[in-house]
Amino acid sequence: MGLQFTIPEMHAYMAEVFPELGTRFEVLEIAPYRLVAAMTTLPGDLRPGGTVSGPTLFALADCVYYMATLAMVGRKALAVTTSCSIDFMRKPEPGRLIAEARVLKLGRVLSVGDVLMFSEGVEGAVARASLTYSIPPSASPSASSSSSASQKSARS
Amino acid sequence: MGLQFTIPEMHAYMAEVFPELGTRFEVLEIAPYRLVAAMTTLPGDLRPGGTVSGPTLFALADCVYYMATLAMVGRKALAVTTSCSIDFMRKPEPGRLIAEARVLKLGRVLSVGDVLMFSEGVEGAVARASLTYSIPPSASPSASSSSSASQKSARS
Amino acid sequence: MGLQFTIPEMHAYMAEVFPELGTRFEVLEIAPYRLVAAMTTLPGDLRPGGTVSGPTLFALADCVYYMATLAMVGRKALAVTTSCSIDFMRKPEPGRLIAEARVLKLGRVLSVGDVLMFSEGVEGAVARASLTYSIPPSASPSASSSSSASQKSARS
Amino acid sequence: MGLQFTIPEMHAYMAEVFPELGTRFEVLEIAPYRLVAAMTTLPGDLRPGGTVSGPTLFALADCVYYMATLAMVGRKALAVTTSCSIDFMRKPEPGRLIAEARVLKLGRVLSVGDVLMFSEGVEGAVARASLTYSIPPSASPSASSSSSASQKSARS
Numbered sequence: 001m002g003l004q005f006t007i008p009e010m011h012a013y014m015a016e017v018f019p020e021l022g023t024r025f026e027v028l029e030i031a032p033y034r035l036v037a038a039m040t041t042l043p044g045d046l047r048p049g050g051t052v053s054g055p056t057l058f059a060l061a062d063c064v065y066y067m068a069t070l071a072m073v074g075r076k077a078l079a080v081t082t083s084c085s086i087d088f089m090r091k092p093e094p095g096r097l098i099a100e101a102r103v104l105k106l107g108r109v110l111s112v113g114d115v116l117m118f119s120e121g122v123e124g125a126v127a128r129a130s131l132t133y134s135i136p137p138s139a140s141p142s143a144s145s146s147s148s149a150s151q152k153s154a155r156s
Numbered sequence: 157m158g159l160q161f162t163i164p165e166m167h168a169y170m171a172e173v174f175p176e177l178g179t180r181f182e183v184l185e186i187a188p189y190r191l192v193a194a195m196t197t198l199p200g201d202l203r204p205g206g207t208v209s210g211p212t213l214f215a216l217a218d219c220v221y222y223m224a225t226l227a228m229v230g231r232k233a234l235a236v237t238t239s240c241s242i243d244f245m246r247k248p249e250p251g252r253l254i255a256e257a258r259v260l261k262l263g264r265v266l267s268v269g270d271v272l273m274f275s276e277g278v279e280g281a282v283a284r285a286s287l288t289y290s291i292p293p294s295a296s297p298s299a300s301s302s303s304s305a306s307q308k309s310a311r312s
Numbered sequence: 313m314g315l316q317f318t319i320p321e322m323h324a325y326m327a328e329v330f331p332e333l334g335t336r337f338e339v340l341e342i343a344p345y346r347l348v349a350a351m352t353t354l355p356g357d358l359r360p361g362g363t364v365s366g367p368t369l370f371a372l373a374d375c376v377y378y379m380a381t382l383a384m385v386g387r388k389a390l391a392v393t394t395s396c397s398i399d400f401m402r403k404p405e406p407g408r409l410i411a412e413a414r415v416l417k418l419g420r421v422l423s424v425g426d427v428l429m430f431s432e433g434v435e436g437a438v439a440r441a442s443l444t445y446s447i448p449p450s451a452s453p454s455a456s457s458s459s460s461a462s463q464k465s466a467r468s
Numbered sequence: 469m470g471l472q473f474t475i476p477e478m479h480a481y482m483a484e485v486f487p488e489l490g491t492r493f494e495v496l497e498i499a500p501y502r503l504v505a506a507m508t509t510l511p512g513d514l515r516p517g518g519t520v521s522g523p524t525l526f527a528l529a530d531c532v533y534y535m536a537t538l539a540m541v542g543r544k545a546l547a548v549t550t551s552c553s554i555d556f557m558r559k560p561e562p563g564r565l566i567a568e569a570r571v572l573k574l575g576r577v578l579s580v581g582d583v584l585m586f587s588e589g590v591e592g593a594v595a596r597a598s599l600t601y602s603i604p605p606s607a608s609p610s611a612s613s614s615s616s617a618s619q620k621s622a623r624s
Binding site for chain 3: 485486488512515516517519521522523524526527530545546548549550551552553554555556
């Protein structure tokens with residue numbers, strides 16, 4: 001299965017479909033069944049005690065796994081998370097976070113995998129998440145997930 | 157175990173410890189091992205397709221369970237989520253969301269329970285989450301979790 | 313949605329499709345979206361320290377949720393667990409365990425819900441599990457999940 | 469942190485503390501924060517449709533992660549699972565299963581990590597599990613969990 005995005009294409013696509021959050025990610029690597037990205041925390045991401053909030057780490061895992069899945073299946077903006085199980089293991093430092101996603105199972109309708117999250121430059125993952133995404137069916141008979149036609153109908 | 161907060165006290169405390177997110181919750185009910193709260197979505201909480209984003213539902217579950225735990229153990233602002241497993245079951249409507257938390261196990265160091273989330277007025281939960289919180293030890297020898305003295309040291 | 317099984321029918325069905333494990337459950341209640349059953353531990357279910365093993369509690373949650381789903385959708389023996397998240401909260405006593413399942417979302421292809429497990433007569437759940445089952449499509453065009461025709465093809 | 473077990477020592481210890489299940493595992497590799505083991509299914513492990521039952525895969529993940537933790541912390545037979553989140557991704561074949569555990573966080577009281585499970589010789593994991601174990605404190609010299617001999621070495 002070929003990769004459907006280059007790094008610049010992924011940045012452009014995320015900015016398009018998630019105007020707010022999507023521009024916060026810097027994709028560092030796209031490979032088959034694997035994607036690595038960085039995100040830098042903002043003041044609003046922190047919580048009492050000076051650590052990174054749970055929802056921020058959830059959003060990081062969720063978006064990086066979304067990109068890892070889309071890298072394989074193409075522009076399916078409407079892919080949605082159906083479940084996520086996350087363990088918070090170490091106190092993350094405010095600053096730059098690195099997330100490594102791996103896709104373990106990519107079926108016709110589900111993508112299942114996990115994400116390890118790190119504070120950049122610090123050994124030991126701060127959190128891990130396993131996620132399941134539901135992949136919407138291709139809208140057109142030609143089934144090309146990256147054709148503009150299928151994209152239009154997928155978003156309508 | 158007696159309740160440590162009235163509803164107005166909880167609103168005041170959340171505004172104090174989470175100046176941004178904390179003011180978004182309207183606590184509707186506090187009972188032993190149970191807390192119900194509402195949150196109204198903002199434009200930034202939505203995602204492509206007009207649904208409520210995963211991180212928003214995660215934040216809802218996380219904060220409501222935090223309040224349910226603090227209602228039992230007192231002002232332990234530094235209680236932290238250690239794990240969360242969330243299932244997204246139905247598409248939530250933008251608007252007012254209701255979250256019902258129940259505390260299933262309240263030990264000395266851990267609080268374990270779950271949260272059901274609904275779109276107000278719509279039957280069927282939109283999501284469920286199970287959470288584990290780690291409760292910090294009381295900081296002072298007198299071990300009163302609600303004394304201002306122990307709170308000061310816990311936050312320092 | 314009507315119930316597809318009486319308690320005796322469920323006992324007979326479980327004995328048929330799970331000759332070994334299926335006979336260990338005593339169904340106590342079948343209601344819409346809810347099923348309660350008991351199981352008594354055997355020596356092989358225990359582990360060092362005299363507690364009930366994790367796999368035993370997993371099997372209890374898994375089978376009781378399976379029955380809760382089948383009570384709603386009929387004789388779909390091939391329904392399979394796709395995910396389970398389980399928290400072990402208190403040390404269970406050897407003896408009779410009670411499991412209460414509730415179905416939170418019953419779609420065309422997925423059943424999502426949870427199970428609370430108790431040591432009979434002891435307050436406080438020993439474990440909770442959230443589960444997702446994949447429901448196989450009905451085998452015949454008539455789509456009756458309880459017709460003998462669809463059952464034969466489902467099992468072949 | 470040094471390894472506390474060789475492969476033959478682990479086999480002997482598992483046979484001692486889990487007389488029934490413990491002898492079914494063949495440890496293939498013990499390394500820091502990593503352990504790989506095989507288990508061959510028995511007729512009682514299978515379920516309708518000829519696949520491996522969920523409880524069997526749960527037991528595999530649970531025991532292999534237990535061994536991975538003990539390999540690091542020594543003979544703490546009373547370590548107990550506090551949570552497990554498992555995704556069943558592909559239909560496993562009856563026969564030999566391989567489980568690869570990695571320990572992601574090893575604290576004083578908790579071990580957090582995950583396990584990937586495979587049908588031997590088949591590409592693509594059949595299941596993945598994330599687990600948390602609670603590690604009992606090294607108690608007093610008198611604290612006996614099974615034999616005094618195993619306790620002595622556990623504390624060294």
